[in-house]
Amino acid sequence: MTSNDLSFLNKGSLIAAPQLLGWRLYHVVEGQRVGGMIIETEAYTQSDAASHSYRGRTPRTDVMFGPAGHLYVYFTYGMHHCMNIVTGEDGIGDAVLIRAILPDEGLETMRPRRNNPPEANLANGPGKLCQALGVTLADNGKSVLGPEFVLLPPLVKVSKPIASPRIGITKAVDRLWRFTI
DNA sequence: TCGCCGATGTTCT
DNA sequence: GAACATCGGCGAT
Numbered sequence: 054m055t056s057n058d059l060s061f062l063n064k065g066s067l068i069a070a071p072q073l074l075g076w077r078l079y080h081v082v083e084g085q086r087v088g089g090m091i092i093e094t095e096a097y098t099q100s101d102a103a104s105h106s107y108r109g110r111t112p113r114t115d116v117m118f119g120p121a122g123h124l125y126v127y128f129t130y131g132m133h134h135c136m137n138i139v140t141g142e143d144g145i146g147d148a149v150l151i152r153a154i155l156p157d158e159g160l161e162t163m164r165p166r167r168n169n170p171p172e173a174n175l176a177n178g179p180g181k182l183c184q185a186l187g188v189t190l191a192d193n194g195k196s197v198l199g200p201e202f203v204l205l206p207p208l209v210k211v212s213k214p215i216a217s218p219r220i221g222i223t224k225a226v227d228r229l230w231r232f233t234i
Numbered sequence: 235t236c237g238c239c240g241a242t243g244t245t246c247t
Numbered sequence: 248g249a250a251c252a253t254c255g256g257c258g259a260t
Contacts, residue, residue, distance in 0.1 A: 095252070103252070105245095113245070130253045131242025137252090150252060180253045221252050236260075246250080 057206040059198070062121040065141040066096035069121075070149045071232040073138065075211030078154060079203050080186040086203070087159030087186055089176065091151060095219045095231045097137070099146030102224035106146030116194045118146050124202065126183070126193040133180030136188050138197055138204075152220070152231070153177045156185065 061072045071094070079088035097104035105127065106117045116125045117139055125137040125148050141147035154176045156163055163175050163185040176182040183189070197204040216229040 097252075105252075108246080111245085127252085128244065129251060131244075131251090133242095133253050135252060152252085178253070219252070223250085237258095239255105239257090241254095244251090247248085 059122065059204060062138065062140050063142060065145070066098055066147040066149050067230070069138070069140040069147075070094040070096035070230065071214040071216075073149060073151075074214050074232060074234045075207035075209070077157070077205045077208070078151065078186075078197070079158060079205070080188060080192075081199070081201055081203060082187065085159055085162065087162050089154040089156035089158065090207070091153075092155050093151075093153035093177075093231070093233045095150040095152055097148050097150060097230075098141075101228070101230075103219065103222040103226075103228075104146070104148075106148070107224075110146070114146070117148050118144055119194075121147075122197050124188075124192055124195050124197065126188060126190055128190055130180075134183035134189055135179040136183050136186075136192075150179060151182060152179050153233075154182055162187075 062069050073091050073094050077090050079086035099106045105114050110118045120143045121140045123139045137148035137150045139148050156175050167185050176185040212234050214232040217231045219231045
């Protein structure tokens with residue numbers, strides 16, 4: 054496949070989660086791109102007890118059961134948003150949680166949203182990432198193929214992903230479905 | 235540097 | 248009523 058081919062998103066979260074590392078995710082507002090390189094992801098599948106899709110299709114998880122390449126955004130702990138990219142064949146309930154990015158465009162937009170933290174803390178967590186990019190429930194279901202969100206291929210060769218246990222879950226904690234570079 | 239804890243609202247049992 | 252794919256502040260090492 055070519056370097057900017059996103060067809061791997063159709064292959065399911067276990068394939069897509071490590072492969073998304075190095076790709077650049079941007080939220081586009083009024084022509085300005087805000088975002089950066091994906092450096093941490095987690096895979097979730099319908100048969101996975103830690104996944105929101107585990108108990109079947111509900112109003113909240115409806116997008117997860119739709120076609121790949123759309124955003125599944127949810128609100129948690131009463132104050133944070135988290136964003137996923139839906140993966141796999143239409144209807145299977147797979148998604149990849151985007152846990153962290155390395156910002157490279159729109160830094161001046163992100164900083165005040167995050168209350169001017171140290172550079173390293175701008176988007177190094179799923180809640181922080183959504184705050185920095187301005188992602189809310191209003192973005193649930195939108196496509197990463199544009200125009201409001203874009204996913205661009207890596208600019209540099211990406212090192213081999215490191216697999217480790219997922220963060221903040223209590224079910225299926227032994228699965229090494231968290232991927233970092 | 236580590237670990238505990240409160241904030242805060244939606245979803246599930 | 249409890250759990251939750253989290254974060255930042257605080258006090259103890």
